[in-house]
Structures are given as C-alpha cells and as structure tokens.
Amino acid sequence: DAGVIQSPRHEVTEMGQEVTLRCKPISGHDYLFWYRQTMMRGLELLIYFNNNVPIDDSGMPEDRFSAKMPNASFSTLKIQPSEPRDSAVYFCASRRTGSEAFFGQGTRLTVV
Amino acid sequence: AQTVTQSQPEMSVQEAETVTLSCTYDTSENNYYLFWYKQPPSRQMILVIRQEAYKQQNATENRFSVNFQKAAKSFSLKISDSQLGDTAMYFCAFLLISGYALNFGKGTSLLVTP
Numbered sequence: 310d311a312g313v314i315q316s317p318r319h320e321v322t323e324m325g326q327e328v329t330l331r332c333k334p335i336s337g338h339d340y341l342f343w344y345r346q347t348m349m350r351g352l353e354l355l356i357y358f359n360n361n362v363p364i365d366d367s368g369m370p371e372d373r374f375s376a377k378m379p380n381a382s383f384s385t386l387k388i389q390p391s392e393p394r395d396s397a398v399y400f401c402a403s404r405r406t407g408s409e410a411f412f413g414q415g416t417r418l419t420v421v
Numbered sequence: 422a423q424t425v426t427q428s429q430p431e432m433s434v435q436e437a438e439t440v441t442l443s444c445t446y447d448t449s450e451n452n453y454y455l456f457w458y459k460q461p462p463s464r465q466m467i468l469v470i471r472q473e474a475y476k477q478q479n480a481t482e483n484r485f486s487v488n489f490q491k492a493a494k495s496f497s498l499k500i501s502d503s504q505l506g507d508t509a510m511y512f513c514a515f516l517l518i519s520g521y522a523l524n525f526g527k528g529t530s531l532l533v534t535p
C-alpha cells in the first residue's frame with residue numbers, strides 16, 4: 310500500500326484566496342483525521358470522519374474551514390478565505406478500528 | 422477528556438548512549454492504547470512503538486522500549502544505542518479502545534550528537 314497520500318506537499322497562497330488540501334487514506338481504513346501542526350499549539354485535531362461521515366468537527370477553528378469526505382478514498386480540507394495565521398502543516402491520517410493512525414507527509418501551507 | 426503531557430521540550434544525547442523520554446497521561450478509563458511517534462526533519466510522522474493498556478509486558482521494538490506504569494499513568498520511551506538518525510521530535514499519544522482520535526502530547530525534540 311502507498312500509505313496516506315496528501316497533496317500538495319507545499320502551498321503558498323495570498324491572503325483571501327481559497328485553499329484546498331487533499332487526502333487519500335489507506336484502503337480499508339474507516340477513520341480519517343485532519344490535524345494541524347504549529348510550533349505554538351503542536352498537533353491539533355481539526356475534524357475526523359468515520360465511514361465518510363463527519364463525527365467531530367469541534368476542532369475546526371472557524372467557519373472559514375470546511376472538510377468533506379465524498380467517498381472512502383478521498384477527503385478535502387478547504388480554507389476560504391485564507392489568512393496568514395492559517396500557515397501551518399496540515400496532516401491527514403487514517404486508521405481502522407483497533408489500529409494506530411497512519412499519517413500522510415503533510416501539506417505545508419504558507420499564507421502571505 | 423484525556424490529556425497527554427510531555428514535560429521535556431528538548432533533550433540531547435550522545436551517539437551510542439541511552440536516553441529516556443517521559444510521558445504522562447490522564448484518564449479515568451481502563452482500556453486504551455499508547456503510542457510513540459517520531460517526526461524527523463522530513464516531517465513524516467512515523468509510529469515507533471505501541472502499547473496496549475491491558476498488557477502488563479512492556480513493548481519493545483529493536484532499540485526502542487517503553488516503561489509502562491499503568492497505576493502511575495506513565496509511559497516513557499527508552500532509546501538504546503542512540504543513532505544520529507534518531508534526531509527528531511517524539512510525540513506520545515493516547516487512544517481509548519472505544520475512542521476514535523489520538524490525543525497527542527506537545528512533543529520532545531531529541532538531538533543526537535556525534
């Protein structure tokens with residue numbers, strides 16, 4: 310298996326622009342997570358899905374953030390409009406019940 | 422809510438020496454998993470070791486071992502014969518067996534020096 314695949318690896322955008330991060334989880338995994346990592350706050354859970362259904366989005370910082378999982382093999386995290394304070398590394402992870410989480414390589418987002 | 426605390430923001434060890442990273446957690450539950458993840462400069466999150474709370478025996482993976490003290494809610498990671506490639510951030514994580522998402526500590530930055 311190729312593991313969790315995220316795209317893009319790096320994204321630089323101007324403040325106010327829409328940003329879409331993409332994730333392909335490991336086949337057969339029924340949980341998908343979006344985390345954000347910053348120096349100040351460490352790893353924060355933004356949202357997670359179980360069987361494509363959003364379960365807990367209480368970590369999503371603002372209404373500017375949204376996430377979807379239209380099918381078992383694809384998820385997106387969208388920020389609209391983006392702000393400089395959204396600059397961070399965004400990780401997607403997946404797992405199946407009873408197993409550890411496997412992480413993608415992350416997307417480094419820079420909003421200028 | 423379960424919290425995970427890593428009290429050592431930074432640590433340093435010489436190559437070939439042994440180092441122990443600390444982690445404590447807070448939960449009222451009895452069934453859970455604990456993990457150590459490594460994040461090298463490449464930023465990839467890599468699972469190092471896993472411990473099931475119902476197992477009394479401490480987990481071991483080659484040079485990595487844990488000291489799991491359930492009553493004390495402590496889960497430390499020992500790295501033996503440290504190598505330069507062990508330089509990374511190390512995160513302790515907690516997962517309820519009945520839960521969904523991992524709770525992570527703030528991490529410990531480990532530097533292995535020649």
